[in-house]
Amino acid sequence: MKITSPVIANKGKKDCTRMSRWKKEMDVMLKWRKIAVFCILGLAICTGSAWSEGKVAIIAGLPEATMKSTPTFDPLFQEMEEVLKANNVSWEYFYVDLDKAPDDAARMTLGKETINKVKAINPKVIIVVFDNVITYVAKQVEDIPVVAGYFFGSPESLGLPTKNITGVARRSFAADIWSIANQITGAKTVSMIGRNNFSMVQVKAGLMAKADALEKISGVRLKDMYLVETVDDWKKHIENCSEDLIYIVGTTMIMDGDKEVPSPELIRWTVDHAKVPVVGATEDAARDGALFSVVTSEGIWGKQMADMVIKIINGTPVSEIPMETVSKGKLLINAKTATEKKIEIPYEILSSADQVFE
Template sequence: MQAAFLSFLRRPVLGVALAAAMIAPTLALAQSVAVTSIVEHPALDSIRDGVKQALAKAGYTEAKGLHWQFQSAQGNTAIAAQIARKFIGDNPDVIVAIATPSAQAVVAATKTIPVVYAAVTDPVAAQLVPSMQASATNVTGVSDALSLEKQVDLIKKVVPGAKRVGIVYNPGEANSVVVVKRLRELLPERGMSLVEATAPRSVDVGAAARSLVGKVDVIYTNTDNNVVSAYEALVKVGNDAQIPLVASDTDSVKRGAIAALGVNYHDLGVQAGDMVVRILKGAKPGEMPSEVGSKLELFVNPAAARKQGVELPAELVKSAAQVIK
């Protein structure tokens, strides 16, 4: 009788323990990730989607309790700072900051919440981390830095006789300033010169491009977010004035650039997402070295080339990962 009574008492305890065991995996995945981007355009959107894909692959989904939020600063650094402050108040487990201005805003706002940056060309120059080694801070991430030597090689293949290379960029974006400074040094070594036009806002891109007409043989664009978000304005100038456009963002080829040798931004997002997963599982960002997207892809657009007055070499087209029809 006493044994039966004790067995009866144990049943609720066992039931609670079993329920707790069943709930535990769900609670373990109930994490929060806040994502911010300086602007929405295909390359940066691909990073955001890649981060979410990496989280889902690891079992972190909204259906299993993940709190995911995303906000775009719409190209405005003041809004980027507001979003950073809002996210700090929310106290998520990890903040993912896409592109240099958003990353700078978040890193300036917190020294404790883990931050993973993505699509930052030079995180050291942007003062996000002291070096590409483990930072011993709350920050790590993935750079989209490209070899400018390879970019100049591509320009030479698309426009063999090019001497004057135009560039439209935002002088307030750290990654663009770094690229322009390097091109000023590199192009003269190749018998070429750089002609600059600044576009502090996306709405300035068209006018900046028009200021290059008659002054350049080709226009090269890096991953400047103002320029990429308003790339159609640049394409119109290139088509109207028959100035070839060479980009470093492969999505820009789909929008009218002739060619681009760039990173796969979705893969870059997955790479950043894998870092987020490691942090959610207990890794410290300060012990994780910054990484660089290493997979480069060549995209070409023969139809755009013809509109802009050039014919792409058959060998270049054949070597492309994707040919835009």
Template sequence: MNSHWWHLVLIVGLLCSLGAACSSVPATEMPEPSESVTPLPLLSKPLRLFLVYSYSPAAPRSGEIRLGILETLARQGYNFFENTLELGEFSLNITAETAPEELASLAQEAVQAIQNYSPDVVIVLNDEAARAVIPVYPDLNRPFVFCGLKGNPQDYGLNRPNVTGVLEHPYPLQTARMAMEITQKQDNFMVLGDDSPVGKTIISEVYRQLIADTTLESRPELRITSRWEEWQQLVLKEAAASDFILLVGYSGLQDREGNTISDREALQWTLQNAPVPVFGLWAEATHEGAVGGLALTQYEQGVTAAEMSLHIAQGASPSSLLATQPARNILTLNFAAVEHWELHIPLAFLTTARIYRRFPAPEEGGR
């Protein structure tokens, strides 16, 4: 098969696989809300919802999930202005320095807060809070919806009749094939992630999928670390021998003094200093300067969690709702990164991608 036909087959195959996981969206800088499902009958009383955060509610990932939840509920008629929604919240504020004993104590505080509020549904954000709070909650009649779960629910003790939720499992094969087509290189690429418990879980699964696919032309090379200085050396020196970097996670990095490097700092530094193009599995990476990827968004996870919660509030048993991925994920491209790396994008990608235009990532200001 000659080069022209090989590229055509690769693009068609990739777009078919993308179509199964994401829907077409306009080229725009701002996220757009998902199409709402058919509205359910409005409850005869306000919906009482309780959110449990792993990290600070002000963290970008927490905020995006929360926004997806609240906007979805508003489209279904539940909001604060008409008194159709009542919201309780509790944050574990977990950091890399949080000791297991402290986490157990925080989990009990969360349990008490939930019991005091007596919500219709509890939504628990991210892995740490899910595995700390849900298994120790004593009442199996209280419905829980986890959201943004990277690990296996059974491994976390979440296989309970009152629990369902939204999984956060990325699409590494599709993104790697996309990167190979855009860079026109098929030798090797670096799979880079952090060594935190959650980070290790997700990058191990990503790498397993990559090496299990015998049709993948390029060779993935796994690199994991929790040390910031080692991370910097991997990016600055070792990555130069790779075709591109597949960036998985960067939440558990620490400097020599044991201080945690913020997600934003780690991402921006990596994008600014990488000697080869970076492709990401989450939309925030492309937004900040990665070339692109078939991306997960926290907003869409919030949308799915809200829809599940409404079905439960209407009488559905959590056990009847299978844990699932968000219904909608997005193909992302960053035109500024494409221009920086002097890459050429197949026209077929441009018709389905959400477009960003930020590169390099700014060092100041928040999202």
């Protein structure tokens, strides 16, 4: 028979009581620790969502088929989408063919209809592309931040910025192009040609107003900018050109009856039939036969626009995001055309090219 002394028995009871209290205290501590961990995780998740999530509406001022069939636009939207995707921002495209509207009143109505469609997805920011979308769509929006880009008029001529609109403006490389043409071909005069639309009207007004200053910089005088809608008018201006240089500024939506003439076909025809050298304002132009182009980097343009969007979604007011200019351009040379036209390109110009098409 085992006998336990009262002292030992009492000590055992005290130890059990202490163990019980310690266990309860540990259970309480573990419980609160779990709650704290879940709170921290929840806060991190919520903060992450608020910091990076959102939906953006992208409004383009051309028909969807034209946008998707024109390679010039690919880098713009690809870089834009990459930045948005990296920041967990989704997007939806809206297309509005404002050029087909008969007058300003009809364009304003079309703009308002587009805004109503856009507001249905409740976007945190709207991205607008092209001058006409700024004028007839973006300026009718007052309660949603807007980032504008791929426009060709000056910000001042489009009334930018506003309290809810900022954006990235195009840098004009006209003086650079004409200066290089002067060095290569000796050109003293130039005529420009492009599609008759809202954006090109803005470009023409801006460049004609600066013709004297551009001539001082480049040594080349801008004589005129022909804005056409049909391939017949295009060909007439090319065949009758009396200037030393032709500068193609746009080839989209040039119509042959009810069909759009493919841009590569139009550029190739122009290069083959012009009596003077032909240069371009886009990468497509140089690739498809123009002697050279100095172009805005569409990819950089799209990235700068998307970076602005992320700033706005993350809480920066539009009023604190100033207008920017595309930060980079590139020189593209078509060596095959130079050979065909017996035009010698100086080594210092050729070696500075970002890309040479053989």
